[in-house]
Amino acid sequence: MFSNLLADTVLLLHLAFIVFVVFGALFIFYHHWIAWIHLPMVLWASVVNLMHWYCPLTPLENYFRAEAGQAGYEGGFIAHYIMPLIYPQGMSYDVGVMVGVGVFIWNASLVIYRARRSE
Numbered sequence: 001m002f003s004n005l006l007a008d009t010v011l012l013l014h015l016a017f018i019v020f021v022v023f024g025a026l027f028i029f030y031h032h033w034i035a036w037i038h039l040p041m042v043l044w045a046s047v048v049n050l051m052h053w054y055c056p057l058t059p060l061e062n063y064f065r066a067e068a069g070q071a072g073y074e075g076g077f078i079a080h081y082i083m084p085l086i087y088p089q090g091m092s093y094d095v096g097v098m099v100g101v102g103v104f105i106w107n108a109s110l111v112i113y114r115a116r117r118s119e
Contacts, residue, residue: 007064014057021045022103025110032118035111042107049100 024038048055062072 001068003064003067004070007061007068007070010057010061010064014055014061017041017055017057018045022106025107025114028111028114032114035114038107039111042104046100046104050097 020038021041024034024041027034028038047053065072
């Protein structure tokens with residue numbers, strides 16, 4: 001029971017990380033110091049996606065699922081939970097790269113806009 005709770009907690013933490021990476025730059029309009037937290041997270045997420053690495057939270061969640069007697073999953077968090085919702089047929093490498101670059105450009109644009117606005 002406790003391992004199941006830990007696995008679900010890791011899943012929610014992973015999801016919160018992804019949501020913050022995608023939309024976190026919006027918070028810098030309220031508190032500019034958030035950029036110092038957000039930008040390294042965007043960089044990490046970009047590198048992990050472009051290099052096809054797995055985030056360390058994925059094997060951690062799978063470990064807790066196995067401890068709870070549940071099946072883990074192959075591949076990464078995004079491929080397992082998010083991709084089937086957005087792209088039911090799967091997603092090619094090229095589209096994945098475009099999405100990763102798009103998220104980076106979106107966040108960089110917001111940070112640059114905020115920096116210029118505060119001058």
